[in-house]
Amino acid sequence: MNLLEVSHLKKYYETHKAVDDISFSIQQGSIFGLLGPNGAGKTTLLRMLTGIFYPDEGKITFNGHPFDPEKDIQYIGYMPEERGLYKKMMVGEQTLYLAQLKGLSKKEATSSIKYWFDKFDINSWYTKKVDELSKGMQQKVQFISTVLHKPKLLILDEPFTGLDPINSEMIKQEIFNLSKEGTTIIFSTHRMEQVEEICDHIMLVNKGQKILDGSVAGIKQEFKQGLFKVGLGTMPNPAQMATWHFNIIETHDKAFTVKLNEDSTTNDILLHFIRQDIPVTYFEEILPTINEVFIKQVKQTEEADLKTAPVLS
Numbered sequence: 001m002n003l004l005e006v007s008h009l010k011k012y013y014e015t016h017k018a019v020d021d022i023s024f025s026i027q028q029g030s031i032f033g034l035l036g037p038n039g040a041g042k043t044t045l046l047r048m049l050t051g052i053f054y055p056d057e058g059k060i061t062f063n064g065h066p067f068d069p070e071k072d073i074q075y076i077g078y079m080p081e082e083r084g085l086y087k088k089m090m091v092g093e094q095t096l097y098l099a100q101l102k103g104l105s106k107k108e109a110t111s112s113i114k115y116w117f118d119k120f121d122i123n124s125w126y127t128k129k130v131d132e133l134s135k136g137m138q139q140k141v142q143f144i145s146t147v148l149h150k151p152k153l154l155i156l157d158e159p160f161t162g163l164d165p166i167n168s169e170m171i172k173q174e175i176f177n178l179s180k181e182g183t184t185i186i187f188s189t190h191r192m193e194q195v196e197e198i199c200d201h202i203m204l205v206n207k208g209q210k211i212l213d214g215s216v217a218g219i220k221q222e223f224k225q226g227l228f229k230v231g232l233g234t235m236p237n238p239a240q241m242a243t244w245h246f247n248i249i250e251t252h253d254k255a256f257t258v259k260l261n262e263d264s265t266t267n268d269i270l271l272h273f274i275r276q277d278i279p280v281t282y283f284e285e286i287l288p289t290i291n292e293v294f295i296k297q298v299k300q301t302e303e304a305d306l307k308t309a310p311v312l313s
């Protein structure tokens with residue numbers, strides 16, 4: 001089931017098209033990565049999904065019905081990139097206030113706060129002012145404040161900024177746990193290695209438009225280039241490497257990166273060595289990283305834009 005369906009969404013700042021006809025859907029429980037270079041329109045899009053902005057055009061369907069920001073906001077948790085805790089308020093008092101704003105009773109809020117503060121072992125922070133916490137500690141409080149009301153849709157904008165590796169790991173595990181329990185997560189970041197580790201689906205936007213949308217595994221398959229790593233037990237001489245089935249791209253000792261030619265198959269690579277009695281110690285397909293796909297796609301749209309731009313005389 002899709003928790004969110006977005007259809008032909010548009011948002012303009014005067015004449016500038018910040019979000020320009022974007023459509024996509026997100027399955028319940030998915031961890032969906034929203035990617036794009038600076039100024040692509042991600043924040044504008046997230047603000048429409050959280051009811052902060054109304055779209056100029058298009059439709060958002062949330063949990064099977066037309067999105068109603070006033071009613072649905074209690075089912076959404078949004079951790080924006082600019083953090084929004086009140087600096088002079090005590091941590092406990094503040095989390096209680098934020099949970100009640102999201103519709104929890106005082107009793108429910110207190111019990112949820114206890115659960116999360118125990119889990120993160122931060123009970124001693126309860127009576128501290130936000131001001132007295134480090135940036136990373138504030139980040140943890142902000143994360144807790146975003147999930148206290150058990151949102152159906154959790155939107156996290158750069159949730160790991162300022163966190164050390166241990167705290168990043170803790171938050172990452174919580175993201176996985178929440179997804180397993182059925183929470184749908186939109187995760188916006190510029191850190192591509194985190195996208196590979198965390199997301200099951202990604203959407204890439206540039207200049208307000210969607211340029212790629214699919215499962216992480218599917219996108220890696222779509223952009224693969226027939227590259228393989230072959231490890232050999234003995235060093236072949238140049239004549240033993242010569243074949244029309246593949247080209248050698250890189251050599252490291254007895255390990256080779258090869259590019260398969262279009263009419264050949266992976267078995268042709270293996271047979272090439274086996275027939276010559278050269279032992280194959282390992283064989284692995286090299287898939288592109290999401291970072292490589294991101295750079296390739298963004299560059300491609302920039303080049304296409306340059307070609308269609310009017311020539312100034």
Ligand SMILES: Nc1ncnc2c1ncn2[C@@H]1O[C@H](COP(=O)(O)OP(=O)(O)OP(=O)(O)O)[C@@H](O)[C@H]1O
Nearest residue numbers: 013016017018036037038039040041042043044045
């Ligand atoms: N309040 C505003 N008024 C006018 N233009 C705006 C406003 N907010 C954003 N923009 C413009 O809209 C475009 C999209 O901005 P947005 O903040 O949504 O991008 P982003 O993808 O979140 O970028 P970043 O990764 O840098 O945070 C940019 O060109 C930006 O300059």
